[in-house]
Every structure is written in C-alpha cells, then in structure tokens.
Amino acid sequence: MAETLRRVLEPGRTAEPGEENAVEADPPLLLLGGPSSGKTALLFAAALEAAGDGRGPVLFLTRRPLQSLPNRTPAALDPLRLQKIRFQYPPSTGELLRFLCSAHETQGPAPALLLLDGLEEYLAEDLGPQEAAYLAALLLDTAAHFSHRIGPSRGCGLIVALQTPEEGDSGDALQLSLLQRYFPAQCWLQLDAPGPGQRCLRACLEPGGLGPRAEWWVAFQPDGEMTVTPWPTQACDPSPNKGSSSGGQP
Amino acid sequence: MAVALAAVTLPSVVEELLSEMAAAVREGARIPDEHLLSLKFIFGSSAIQALDLVDRQSITLISSPSGRQVYQVLGSSGKTYICLTSCHYCSCPAFAFSVLRKSDSLLCKHLLAVYLSQVMSTCRQLSVSDNQLTEILLMEKKQEA
Numbered sequence: 532m533a534e535t536l537r538r539v540l541e542p543g544r545t546a547e548p549g550e551e552n553a554v555e556a557d558p559p560l561l562l563l564g565g566p567s568s569g570k571t572a573l574l575f576a577a578a579l580e581a582a583g584d585g586r587g588p589v590l591f592l593t594r595r596p597l598q599s600l601p602n603r604t605p606a607a608l609d610p611l612r613l614q615k616i617r618f619q620y621p622p623s624t625g626e627l628l629r630f631l632c633s634a635h636e637t638q639g640p641a642p643a644l645l646l647l648d649g650l651e652e653y654l655a656e657d658l659g660p661q662e663a664a665y666l667a668a669l670l671l672d673t674a675a676h677f678s679h680r681i682g683p684s685r686g687c688g689l690i691v692a693l694q695t696p697e698e699g700d701s702g703d704a705l706q707l708s709l710l711q712r713y714f715p716a717q718c719w720l721q722l723d724a725p726g727p728g729q730r731c732l733r734a735c736l737e738p739g740g741l742g743p744r745a746e747w748w749v750a751f752q753p754d755g756e757m758t759v760t761p762w763p764t765q766a767c768d769p770s771p772n773k774g775s776s777s778g779g780q781p
Numbered sequence: 782m783a784v785a786l787a788a789v790t791l792p793s794v795v796e797e798l799l800s801e802m803a804a805a806v807r808e809g810a811r812i813p814d815e816h817l818l819s820l821k822f823i824f825g826s827s828a829i830q831a832l833d834l835v836d837r838q839s840i841t842l843i844s845s846p847s848g849r850q851v852y853q854v855l856g857s858s859g860k861t862y863i864c865l866t867s868c869h870y871c872s873c874p875a876f877a878f879s880v881l882r883k884s885d886s887l888l889c890k891h892l893l894a895v896y897l898s899q900v901m902s903t904c905r906q907l908s909v910s911d912n913q914l915t916e917i918l919l920m921e922k923k924q925e926a
Contacts, residue, residue: 633912635849661872661881665921669865671865675867676849
C-alpha cells in the first residue's frame with residue numbers, strides 16, 4: 532500500500548503504466564511513529580485519497596472515535612468522500628479478532644482499503660508473539676478476502692499504524708520484527724525541529740524492496756492543515772529501527 | 782538466515798520448485814527425484830515430514846460460500862493446526878519458535894504440507910457455512926489463550 536501513501540505525500544502523482552493494477556506489487560504497509568507523530572492524520576489522508584478515486588468504500592478500524600477531522604483540506608470536507616469511509620470501533624483485542632474472523636459474513640461492497648489505527652493498543656493486551664502474529668495474519672487474510680470479493684483486477688489495500696515501542700524493550704522489539712515480516716512496506720514518521728506554530732515531521736517510505744526509498748517533510752499547521760514537501764536529499768537512515776535486534780531490514 | 786523473511790510471499794526459488802512439481806503432476810508424471818532432493822535441501826527434515834502429512838491426507842481445505850478459505854492440518858501428534866496461505870501463518874509451536882522467533886526456517890512442516898498438497902491436488906475439501914468458518918478462525922484464538 533506504499534502507492535496510496537505515496538499519492539498522499541506526492542499530490543498530483545499519477546500511477547505509472549501497469550502500476551494501478553499491480554496489487555501484488557503493493558504489499559501491506561506498516562505506518563510507524565512515536566506519540567503525536569501524525570499517524571492518524573496520514574491514515575485519514577490515505578482514506579480520503581482512496582475514497583476519491585472511484586473505488587469501493589474504505590474501512591477505518593480504530594479503538595475510539597476520532598475527536599476531530601485530522602486535516603482540514605478540501606478533500607476532508609468533501610461529503611462524498613467522507614461518506615465512503617466507514618468507521619468501526621472494536622473496543623478490545625477480542626472484538627477486533629471477532630470482527631476480522633467474521634469479515635466474510637458482512638454484506639455489501641467489499642472495501643478497497645482497510646486501515647487500522649493504534650495497533651499498539653490492541654497488542655498491549657498481553658499478546659504473546661504467536662497471538663500478535665495471528666492478529667497480523669488475520670489482517671492480511673481479511674484484506675486478501677476483500678480482494679477476492681472485489682475481483683482479480685484490483686485488490687484491497689492494507690495500512691496499519693503502530694506507535695513505535697520504546698528503545699531497549701526487547702519484548703517490544705521482538706514484536707516489531709515479527710510485525711515487519713507481515714508488513715514488508717513501512718513508513719517511518721519522526722518528529723523534526725518545529726517551525727513557529729507548526730509540528731514538523733520527517734516521513735520515510737520504504738516500499739518493500741520494490742521501489743526506491745523516499746522521504747518527505749510533513750508540516751501540520753495549528754489548524755490541522757497538512758503540507759508536504761520532498762526532503763532535500765533522498766538518502767535516509769531508518770534509525771528508529773535500531774532498537775530491533777534481529778531487524779527486518781536487509 | 783538472520784534477517785527476518787517476508788511472510789507475504791514465498792522466496793522465488795521455492796515458488797519455482799513448486800510450480801515445476803505442479804507441472805509434473807499435471808502431465809501425469811512422477812515428481813522427479815531431483816525436485817524432491819531440492820525440497821530436502823531447502824527445508825531439511827521438514828520436507829520428509831511434510832510429504833508424510835500429504836501421504837496421510839492430513840490436509841483439509843475448509844471453505845465457506847463467501848469464498849474465504851482456511852487450511853486445517855492434522856499433525857502427527859493428533860492435534861489440528863490452522864494454516865493461512867494468504868500470508869504465512871500456522872498455529873503450531875514450531876512456527877512460533879523456528880519461523881517467527883528465530884527466523885531460521887522458512888515454513889513449518891504443516892505449511893509446507895499445505896503447499897505440497899496444493900501442488901499434488903491431494904487436499905481433502907470441506908464446505909462449511911460462513912458462520913462456521915468464523916467460529917473455526919475464532920477457535921484458533923481461544924486455543925492459544
């Protein structure tokens with residue numbers, strides 16, 4: 532799902548020939564960042580992006596309702612796009628698992644994009660490595676089932692946001708490297724030096740071994756407006772990953 | 782093999798081997814010994830154990846009218862395990878330890894048996910209702926807990 536996120540970060544980008552239908556080549560993406568690093572805002576922007584391109588609905592899973600629309604762009608205020616975003620609020624890990632296990636029982640058009648915000652809150656319920664792997668595998672399996680329902684030409688994407696664990700916690704590092712197995716594409720968000728009244732972030736997208744790594748500078752104004760500019764250099768050191776000992780990086 | 786391997790796709794060498802084995806089966810030929818040796822080379826003792834599971838028809842493909850599918854493998858100990866093939870997941874302890882934790886195996890014998898049974902078209906088929914499939918997937922969670 533690197534492509535959806537790339538379109539959020541590069542407005543006006545058009546898919547290269549063959550890219551649009553390359554579902555297989557657009558693996559599930561893990562959006563990683565510390566607290567208040569704009570993960571929800573980027574997920575919501577991805578939801579709006581997918582809702583605007585004439586495809587099926589977008590399913591947004593989160594533990595609690597968003598307090599306000601995270602970004603006030605024209606797209607965010609477009610009722611036709613907002614109508615296509617369906618929110619579900621599984622209150623516990625058990626309820627999230629039940630939702631994913633029974634996703635094939637739901638009627639209506641299958642979602643074109645499945646989003647989960649705050650995976651760390653569900654993992655916090657004392658999930659062992661295998662249970663965490665089952666949750667990740669069920670997310671992929673649910674997206675694969677939605678893809679099957681949509682048909683062969685276009686699949687259902689999957690983006691999951693996870694608050695990065697504190698460095699030095701070996702249990703969390705194991706969990707992160709385990710999740711990275713299931714999410715080959717990753718986008719790291721790091722807080723950067725803020726400007727006056729702004730919150731600034733560095734977004735580093737690693738699309739999972741296919742395309743080149745790319746970086747952007749994302750700034751949030753006090754009113755929630757998000758501006759994105761390409762990072763001056765295209766080389767990036769994914770330093771937040773150094774906490775995971777075995778590492779998911781080649 | 783210290784680097785965590787992606788759980789979404791099989792390495793291309795395995796994909797190639799499986800598709801060559803599938804081609805041999807389609808033509809009605811025996812699977813050539815060299816393919817079986819390659820399998821042993823890549824997967825070690827799991828290859829023999831997986832072939833044994835296939836011979837015993839221990840793999841069941843469970844599907845519901847929705848089109849969702851899950852594999853159930855009856856292990857040599859008599860326990861059944863759930864395998865998802867949309868990504869690599871098996872509920873057995875070897876998968877948790879050797880594949881997820883240590884990253885020193887590509888697949889457990891149950892997942893390999895699922896792929897081999899697909900190649901050899903020897904899966905047993907079981908149709909259940911959508912609701913029953915939900916319960917099978919949820920049961921997995923309850924067993925772990």
